[in-house]
Amino acid sequence: MQPRANPTPARLSIPDAEAMYEFGRDLAGRLRAGDLVVLTGPLGAGKTTLTRGLGAGLRVRGAVTSPTFVLARTHPSTIEGPPLVHVDAYRLSSAVELDDLDIDFAGSIVVVEWGRGMLDGITDSWLDIEIERPLGASEAVPADAADLDLDLDEPRTVTITPVGPRWAAEGEWPRAAGPSA
Known part of the structure; x- marks a missing residue:
């Protein structure tokens, strides 16, 4: 019996930061030791918010914050599960x-933020999650850049x-998120 092909990419609309956090909590239920999640998106897209939700769903110890200055931060499980390792690959240049x-x-x-294209030889399976911010006026830089809020609560x-192969046997992903899901 041949394994099913990988599920097709799923596109979700996440209405706000709270829903992004809850998406992370829900995603945690599908993950197990050995899983790799690659997060891509501009500054303020919600990568760390999603990872905070993962941490809550996995019940790990410690506040999940961006590991920008330490590159990688390990959060041990409080329930004898696998640890969550949160990596910021922005300053890395290769696998x-x-x-x-x-x-x-x-x-x-x-979870590797900014890790797209850095997986050669690391693994043969991962979840690639891209987060897109709205285009247009919401991305306009105010005259006083100090007032720039990259975490605007927008969809x-x-x-x-x-x-x-890890994901070939997984079921389909949800097609929507938020109040209407």
Whole structure:
């Protein structure tokens, strides 16, 4: 019997930051040790908010914050589950540099922000999640850049693309999120 093909990419509309957090909590229920999630999106898109929700759903210890200055932060489980490793690959330039962080990919659930294109030789399966912010006036930079709020509570479009054999057997992803789901 041949495994099913990977589910087709799913596009979700996430209405606000609270729904992004809840999406992360829900996603945690589908993840297990060895899973890799790659998050892509502009500053303020909601990558860390989604990861905070994952942390809550996985019941990990410690506040999930952006690991920008430490590159990777490990959050141990409080319920004997796998740890959550949260990586910010923005300052990394290759899969070799990601591998040099010496992350236990097999024993952890790993979330890599800005990691698209850095998975050569790391794994053959991952979830690619792209978060898009609205285009137009909401992205306009105010005259005083100090007033720029990158975390505006506005809708986001999330595209989930399962890649590789780990996700071939998974069911379909939801097609909508938020109050109407």
